Amino acid sequence: MFSTKLYCIKGFSSSPLLFLTSSKRVLSSLSHGQRTVTNTLAAQCKSKPQKQVCKTVLRHFDTQYSEELGEQWQGARDVLLNPLSWQYGVLLNRFSDLTNLKQCLTELGYTNLLPQTQPESQSQAAHIPLQCFIHRDPVRIPTQTHHPGWLKQYYLLNAASLLPVLSLNVKEGENVLDLCAAPGGENGSAQTQLATKDSRIICSSNTTTSAFRDSPGRPEHWERATRGLRQGDETLGRSVAALQAKHANQAMLKIPRTLDGGDTGTRSSSGDENSCPEIANEAHTGRSLLSFCFALCVMLTVPQVLVDAPCSNDRSWLYTPDTHQGEMWLKERTQLPLLQKELLCSALAAVRPGGVVVYSTCTMSRAENQSVVEAVLASYQGVELLEVQQHLIDSLSDHFCFAHFHSSVGQLVIPQKGKTWGPMYVSRLRRIY
Numbered sequence: 001m002f003s004t005k006l007y008c009i010k011g012f013s014s015s016p017l018l019f020l021t022s023s024k025r026v027l028s029s030l031s032h033g034q035r036t037v038t039n040t041l042a043a044q045c046k047s048k049p050q051k052q053v054c055k056t057v058l059r060h061f062d063t064q065y066s067e068e069l070g071e072q073w074q075g076a077r078d079v080l081l082n083p084l085s086w087q088y089g090v091l092l093n094r095f096s097d098l099t100n101l102k103q104c105l106t107e108l109g110y111t112n113l114l115p116q117t118q119p120e121s122q123s124q125a126a127h128i129p130l131q132c133f134i135h136r137d138p139v140r141i142p143t144q145t146h147h148p149g150w151l152k153q154y155y156l157l158n159a160a161s162l163l164p165v166l167s168l169n170v171k172e173g174e175n176v177l178d179l180c181a182a183p184g185g186e187n188g189s190a191q192t193q194l195a196t197k198d199s200r201i202i203c204s205s206n207t208t209t210s211a212f213r214d215s216p217g218r219p220e221h222w223e224r225a226t227r228g229l230r231q232g233d234e235t236l237g238r239s240v241a242a243l244q245a246k247h248a249n250q251a252m253l254k255i256p257r258t259l260d261g262g263d264t265g266t267r268s269s270s271g272d273e274n275s276c277p278e279i280a281n282e283a284h285t286g287r288s289l290l291s292f293c294f295a296l297c298v299m300l301t302v303p304q305v306l307v308d309a310p311c312s313n314d315r316s317w318l319y320t321p322d323t324h325q326g327e328m329w330l331k332e333r334t335q336l337p338l339l340q341k342e343l344l345c346s347a348l349a350a351v352r353p354g355g356v357v358v359y360s361t362c363t364m365s366r367a368e369n370q371s372v373v374e375a376v377l378a379s380y381q382g383v384e385l386l387e388v389q390q391h392l393i394d395s396l397s398d399h400f401c402f403a404h405f406h407s408s409v410g411q412l413v414i415p416q417k418g419k420t421w422g423p424m425y426v427s428r429l430r431r432i433y
């Protein structure tokens, strides 16, 4: 029923050094004191062409979010409309030599979002927790480019996208089903974050594509890498898969596309589906999981499922290139909750009794967040709501702004001035029986 793949790579030995050297060069050229660095990076940002706001989407957000978020919408609006204020997290790739990189980041004024809780040593590499560096200013270090057979040392991401993975609280050796694993919008790769745990990740779509994409919204890179995987040649995709699998003791299980339930009628947030056919085909698998999740449950006894659901990604939708597309997306928006509920139900059916499902989106829309969870709780027997762990909220509150809801079935990170992370909604459910 499943095909288990453990990729191997050849000729890797010299690549990390070269890769590290090039990164050090980039970073060291910036490290002439924090002020200079900040100025340099800010200048880089400013030299980029300005994104154009879609007025149709903005009007829609104004109406909806001023009602749903109250006074917090104005702060979020200011951030969303000012890309120069956006902060970028630097998620380290534990499979690289990070010593110099961490030092560089520290010199640049970055700090670790997540305090180290376990000792670090070569022999305990497998136990290094997620390491995401953040900066209080809206600076952005250069994105690393792909080199065949080499791994990036870091990924730039919205640090709030760590929250769903942290909420899972994966234990060493536990299996995780990543129900919406296809590459998404701007928030980075859940798989990459999960891959820092010594656990098996089971994906409903092509796992490896997320881990090596160059930057959000660049399907040509996913296509290139996916094609490489299909052809079985020595590509970057294969190398990444090998490292993730070999070093993290993971087996990547791809659910065959023959189990695909067909078209969901929704847009893949990966953008242009035509340019990336394999991803487009595999992106619809999660909805049809219900039909075989019993077998999945019995065979794999999945204790945790992540539903990083397709949603109306507020940050990118606001910058929809043309009005017509903005209007189309707003129409599609009304269809999303149905798909999201189905995905969440599939996840609950797949998780073993006692297991936890984490549902996440990168929108602030109540219809796609609380309403989805409330509807599933009301209709699905034997499921209870869990709080997002208080210690997580406490430790992240210095950096993230959580929404002040009166009655909440989850936590919503809302971008605010100086804390521009999010939007990110997370809810946790436990299957009781």
Ligand SMILES: C[S@@+](CC[C@H](N)C(=O)[O-])C[C@H]1O[C@@H](n2cnc3c(N)ncnc32)[C@H](O)[C@@H]1O
Binding pocket: 179, 180, 181, 182, 183, 184, 185, 187, 188, 189, 190, 191, 204, 205, 210, 264, 266, 267, 268, 269, 270, 282, 283, 284, 285, 286, 287, 288, 308, 309, 310, 311
């Ligand atoms: C928010 S993105 C996931 C991002 C991914 N977890 C990551 O970290 O890169 C949601 C993904 O769900 C995929 N998707 C859409 N419909 C789906 C379905 N019916 N089953 C499974 N995945 C689906 C979309 O293609 C999209 O890439």
